[in-house]
Amino acid sequence: MPPSPSTQSLFLALADHTRRQLIETLANEGEKSATELAAIFPITRQGISKHLRILLDANLVQVRQQGRDKLYHLQPEQLREATAWINNIQSQWDRRLQTLSTYLDKTNKE
Amino acid sequence: MPPSPSTQSLFLALADHTRRQLIETLANEGEKSATELAAIFPITRQGISKHLRILLDANLVQVRQQGRDKLYHLQPEQLREATAWINNIQSQWDRRLQTLSTYLDKTNKE
DNA sequence: TCAATGTGCAACCAAAAAGTTGCACAAAGC
């Protein structure tokens, strides 16, 4: 399997607690600017902006220009990439258990 | 919502490409020791051990003592925590869209 | 016009992460 840059940037984006909180906030409250978010969170606007950049790179948020400020909103479709990876792991695991159990059945019978 | 250390350690564990590959390998091939894994991966055994420690902390793998060596195997249940978080985000998002559309309907009628 | 306000960019800092080497120790196998 190729290293899949989108999977990498996605899981990397989800790895930080502040970014997950940003995602939760945007999921609940819709569009917000970096300055608005900075008022809610205990870090500076520039810190928020850095996180938003990472979320943008992971295609987890989109941005819209509104006059002089930029409004960020969630784009949750990309989260399916994470669940797809997890589901893939789980199916591989299940398949392996299945193979193992049929092997044990076979050797028990012989 | 509390910061939930398990969620943090889980997403942190999934954020690294090498660790995701370790998970894939264990899902496919079952039990492996750190030395066996180091033979497959381009890093040293100690590097592998560090990653396995992180996966243990996240409850994504378990370890079993077999004579002098330790065999690591996947424990995929914890992955549900990640999908649960994602599903929660998506339902919040859907609920918000729902609220928004009923609001728009209402204001259109008035 | 000009003061507020929102933004981006760059430099910087401290802490964490990924990986290494080196060493000590335990268990197998000859």
Add this chain to the structure above:
DNA sequence: GCTTTGTGCAACTTTTTGGTTGCACATTGA
């Protein structure tokens, strides 16, 4: 017994990350 092999721990290096401050620039509104 002794050599081999697998392990853990500690120290170290380099890179990345999360966050800051400072500054320049654009847009808004009185």
